[in-house]
Amino acid sequence: MTVPALPTAPTTAQIREQFLHFFESKGHLRLASHSTIAPDPTTLFTVAGMQPFKAQFMGAPARFEGAEGIHKRVTTAQKCLRVGDIENVGRTLRHCSLLEMLGNFSFGDYFKRESLTWAWEFLTSPDWMALDPSRLYATIYEDDQEAYDIWTQEIGLPADHILRFGADENFWPADAPLKGPNGPCGPCSEIFYDRGPKYGDDTWAEYADTRESARFLEIWNNVFPQFDRQEPQPDGTPTLAPLPFKNIDTGMGLERIATVVQDVYDFYSNDVFAPIVARVAELSGKPYEGPQSVSHRVVAEHIRSVSMVIADGVQLSNTGRGYTVRKILRRASRHAYLLGLHEPVLHTLVPLVVEAMGSAYPELVQNQARVTAAIRSEEERFLKTLEQGTQRLDTLLSKLEKGAVLSGDEAFTLYDTYGFPVDLTKEIAEEYGIGVDEAGYAESLERAQELARAGSKYGKSELFGGGASVLDDLAPTEFVGYDELDARSRVLAVLAGGESAGHLSAGDEGTVVLDRTPFYAEGGGEVGDIGLLEWPGGEATVRDTTKTKGGVFLHTVAVVRGELKDGDDVRALVDASRQATERHHTATHLLQAALRAVLGEGVHQAGSLVAPDRLRFDFSHAAALSAEELARVELLVNRWIQADSPVNWQTMPIAQARAAGATALFGEKYGDVVRVVTVERGVPFGDHTVTSMELCGGAHVARTGEIGTFVIVSDENVAAGVRRIEALAGEAAVQWTRAQLGGAQRAAALLNTSPEGLTGRIENVQAALKASEKEVVALRRQITQLQMGGGGAAGGAAPLREIGGYRVAALKLSGIEAGELRGAADTLLEQSGADLVVIATDKGLVVKATKDAVARGAHAGQLVGKLAAAAGGKGGGRPDMAQAGIQDADAALGALDSSL
Ligand code: ATP
Numbered sequence: 041m042t043v044p045a046l047p048t049a050p051t052t053a054q055i056r057e058q059f060l061h062f063f064e065s066k067g068h069l070r071l072a073s074h075s076t077i078a079p080d081p082t083t084l085f086t087v088a089g090m091q092p093f094k095a096q097f098m099g100a101p102a103r104f105e106g107a108e109g110i111h112k113r114v115t116t117a118q119k120c121l122r123v124g125d126i127e128n129v130g131r132t133l134r135h136c137s138l139l140e141m142l143g144n145f146s147f148g149d150y151f152k153r154e155s156l157t158w159a160w161e162f163l164t165s166p167d168w169m170a171l172d173p174s175r176l177y178a179t180i181y182e183d184d185q186e187a188y189d190i191w192t193q194e195i196g197l198p199a200d201h202i203l204r205f206g207a208d209e210n211f212w213p214a215d216a217p218l219k220g221p222n223g224p225c226g227p228c229s230e231i232f233y234d235r236g237p238k239y240g241d242d243t244w245a246e247y248a249d250t251r252e253s254a255r256f257l258e259i260w261n262n263v264f265p266q267f268d269r270q271e272p273q274p275d276g277t278p279t280l281a282p283l284p285f286k287n288i289d290t291g292m293g294l295e296r297i298a299t300v301v302q303d304v305y306d307f308y309s310n311d312v313f314a315p316i317v318a319r320v321a322e323l324s325g326k327p328y329e330g331p332q333s334v335s336h337r338v339v340a341e342h343i344r345s346v347s348m349v350i351a352d353g354v355q356l357s358n359t360g361r362g363y364t365v366r367k368i369l370r371r372a373s374r375h376a377y378l379l380g381l382h383e384p385v386l387h388t389l390v391p392l393v394v395e396a397m398g399s400a401y402p403e404l405v406q407n408q409a410r411v412t413a414a415i416r417s418e419e420e421r422f423l424k425t426l427e428q429g430t431q432r433l434d435t436l437l438s439k440l441e442k443g444a445v446l447s448g449d450e451a452f453t454l455y456d457t458y459g460f461p462v463d464l465t466k467e468i469a470e471e472y473g474i475g476v477d478e479a480g481y482a483e484s485l486e487r488a489q490e491l492a493r494a495g496s497k498y499g500k501s502e503l504f505g506g507g508a509s510v511l512d513d514l515a516p517t518e519f520v521g522y523d524e525l526d527a528r529s530r531v532l533a534v535l536a537g538g539e540s541a542g543h544l545s546a547g548d549e550g551t552v553v554l555d556r557t558p559f560y561a562e563g564g565g566e567v568g569d570i571g572l573l574e575w576p577g578g579e580a581t582v583r584d585t586t587k588t589k590g591g592v593f594l595h596t597v598a599v600v601r602g603e604l605k606d607g608d609d610v611r612a613l614v615d616a617s618r619q620a621t622e623r624h625h626t627a628t629h630l631l632q633a634a635l636r637a638v639l640g641e642g643v644h645q646a647g648s649l650v651a652p653d654r655l656r657f658d659f660s661h662a663a664a665l666s667a668e669e670l671a672r673v674e675l676l677v678n679r680w681i682q683a684d685s686p687v688n689w690q691t692m693p694i695a696q697a698r699a700a701g702a703t704a705l706f707g708e709k710y711g712d713v714v715r716v717v718t719v720e721r722g723v724p725f726g727d728h729t730v731t732s733m734e735l736c737g738g739a740h741v742a743r744t745g746e747i748g749t750f751v752i753v754s755d756e757n758v759a760a761g762v763r764r765i766e767a768l769a770g771e772a773a774v775q776w777t778r779a780q781l782g783g784a785q786r787a788a789a790l791l792n793t794s795p796e797g798l799t800g801r802i803e804n805v806q807a808a809l810k811a812s813e814k815e816v817v818a819l820r821r822q823i824t825q826l827q828m829g830g831g832g833a834a835g836g837a838a839p840l841r842e843i844g845g846y847r848v849a850a851l852k853l854s855g856i857e858a859g860e861l862r863g864a865a866d867t868l869l870e871q872s873g874a875d876l877v878v879i880a881t882d883k884g885l886v887v888k889a890t891k892d893a894v895a896r897g898a899h900a901g902q903l904v905g906k907l908a909a910a911a912g913g914k915g916g917g918r919p920d921m922a923q924a925g926i927q928d929a930d931a932a933l934g935a936l937d938s939s940l
Pocket residue numbers: 122125134135136137138139141258259260261291292293294295296
């Protein structure tokens with residue numbers, strides 16, 4: 041398939057530019073897209089253009105980096121990732137997982153009239169999008185007479201082009217008047233474009249009931265946050281107080297408007313996607329045929345979103361953002377597989393994504409190599425799993441009779457364990473003439489999902505975050521652990537499984553609340569303390585300490601001896617590892633100050649972990665640190681340690697702390713009275729002195745000298761603009777350094793050199809190894825060719841024999857790796873003119889059949905099964921190609937005559 045020639049309509053890039061330019065001409069400041077990683081830590085991804093401006097919508101001064109003064113009008117093209125739409129991709133023609141949202145925003149400046157009339161001007165003016173006004177429609181919120189009047193009287197939209205919907209459709213947040221949340225909210229008006237009868241014969245009036253149409257496409261949502269939603273009246277009447285400060289928040293999907301303006305069939309035929317779809321068609325040999333080609337669409341769309349999110353710094357993983365990306369990538373992999381693409385190919389599409397989007401999003405260009413490598417390695421891993429699934433499926437299917445049905449449970453296991461999509465299972469089973477119990481599959485899936493849901497209900501936070509009722513009645517625990525690590529306490533409550541238990545016996549595990557405690561509860565990045573509770577005749581280990589929102593400390597304990605009861609007096613002993621934690625905590629403060637000194641005041645803490653064995657510090661900074669910067673930071677911290685400055689803490693009103701210049705965590709909520717930790721003496725750096733004063737509730741050493749020594753172990757990127765340093769203090773630092781040095785010395789000894797000479801020596805060894813590997817491959821190829829008769833006469837070393845009506849060439853080979861067997865079989869099939877070829881070694885067996893032979897009833901998979909059985913192995917496969925692991929080549933070949 042060739043790329044369809046586009047009409048002279050503007051490209052996607054031009055439309056993006058025109059939009060931004062249009063709103064600049066209306067006094068808007070153009071800002072760059074924020075990362076797909078959400079600006080606020082409570083959300084995974086950016087899902088709408090307004091997200092980076094939450095603060096301005098709430099009344100914060102509209103100042104922006106790189107722009108002087110106040111800007112109450114802003115316009116952006118924001119890349120968004122909508123996890124909720126992933127499954128829609130490919131199925132509907134209007135959802136992408138990654139979309140670019142074109143938006144114009146007003147922070148207490150213009151309102152509804154400008155928003156709607158400008159939208160109309162941009163869409164219909166011959167100078168801009170020049171869409172036919174008679175094909176535009178709008179929805180409004182049922183009570184929004186103001187919007188109705190603007191649409192009909194000022195813009196001139198006919199009344200029958202307008203539909204009124206309730207708060208479920210035309211309110212943001214949806215249903216806010218009745219259900220909340222409290223806070224800013226408002227009606228919205230969505231603009232639709234009629235794509236014409238090609239897409240359906242439904243009418244706009246019918247859309248009032250159906251609310252789903254391929255013909256009427258929503259392109260632009262104009263949101264009018266104008267109310268402050270407050271608690272409803274006792275009789276349930278919603279309370280919507282007018283906001284003194286009204287905003288505008290709009291979003292238009294660039295993919296949708298481009299498809300409409302270019303007048304192409306769907307997203308996948310527009311200028312961004314068409315080249316990718318065309319390449320998928322070319323690679324798979326399957327043309328893109330519009331509506332039914334779900335797999336082409338999924339591959340083309342998903343490769344774009346995965347590339348972008350990885351370029352933004354997300355790494356594939358099993359949790360959070362990394363897991364979402366993995367899920368999208370695997371969905372794309374499956375669909376590529378369904379298209380018959382069984383080798384990793386997705387990564388080869390990355391250049392097309394970069395080509396289409398790189399000029400607007402340079403992060404794609406900068407990270408192309410990393411993105412490609414990440415996708416490739418994930419693809420390889422996933423295909424391997426699929427391969428294992430195929431083998432399992434082949435084995436299952438070869439045991440069933442033609443016409444039988446594979447159980448839903450089996451199909452689910454294949455999906456759950458091997459990532460094997462049920463569509464694929466169906467397709468392969470079909471080749472065997474076997475069906476799949478799809479209803480049973482759906483049931484197993486549902487059951488698994490229910491279990492997962494039930495499992496998540498009993499998380500730690502559910503039990504204690506909301507507060508089990510026993511805990512609600514308890515006063516906040518008095519924390520004495522800044523000074524004391526050994527305290528006398530009284531047991532106030534004993535809980536097991538989240539409920540009041542009264543006592544715990546030897547062997548029991550549970551949770552204990554004390555009146556006062558030296559155990560630090562996890563918080564501010566510092567881990568919870570561990571240790572012991574002792575009482576006459578008994579002892580319990582404390583494995584972790586957390587606290588409720590209400591300040592009640594929860595000690596997770598396991599009773600070793602005796603019985604622990606409500607009201608008991610106990611001795612509470614914090615484990616000595618706390619000192620190591622304190623070293624790491626104070627070191628974290630020194631590190632933060634040193635980073636700001638070396639890299640600048642732009643460094644802000646973005647998260648931290650302080651544990652006895654290490655510290656981790658996340659901070660805002662765009663680039664990787666150079667070796668020199670790392671060394672300077674490390675040296676500065678070590679000088680500070682040697683200065684042996686006292687470390688003090690005191691509590692004070694927050695205003696006083698801020699006035700004194702204490703560093704606080706951005707976005708963190710603090711009480712009225714805060715604790716401030718100060719390193720008394722600063723350390724010289726250039727012509728000024730670096731100091732440290734932070735709001736912090738954590739445990740610290742009394743003097744910096746106690747930290748001993750400090751070493752940075754790694755500096756890496758964790759998200760766009762966020763870096764992570766891991767470092768060690770005290771003994772942990774010494775041990776790590778010794779281990780590194782020891783490793784280098786042992787490696788050097790093996791190579792007869794010194795640690796300094798290692799790099800040079802390794803380069804030499806690698807070069808030599810590469811040369812030998814090349815030689816081995818060439819030699820092996822020669823051996824195989826010799827054994828196969830040199831590629832000359834028909835059949836070569838494997839003369840054709842007639843067995844069971846087929847011309848068969850069979851050959852025993854040695855000195856060949858399992859991975860090379862298939863290639864050898866291909867060669868033999870080509871050279872010998874046989875219908876079937878069999879190649880055996882003492883490790884493996886491969887059978888290939890020509891298309892023609894398969895049509896006559898030959899089945900490589902079944903033949904392999906029989907031969908392998910005779911040779912102590914197992915295997916199966918497709919009718920044209922099958923493989924098995926065996927132990928005896930002669931036995932396998934010997935069974936040939938009786939197997940066909
Ligand atoms: P839909 O009902 O079609 O899913 P939505 O109500 O979720 O759309 P909004 O949240 O209002 O859409 O987003 C604003 C605009 O962003 C929409 O008008 C549309 O143009 C675009 N948009 C939303 N979701 C997607 C998506 N998954 N892919 C492409 N564009 C989208």
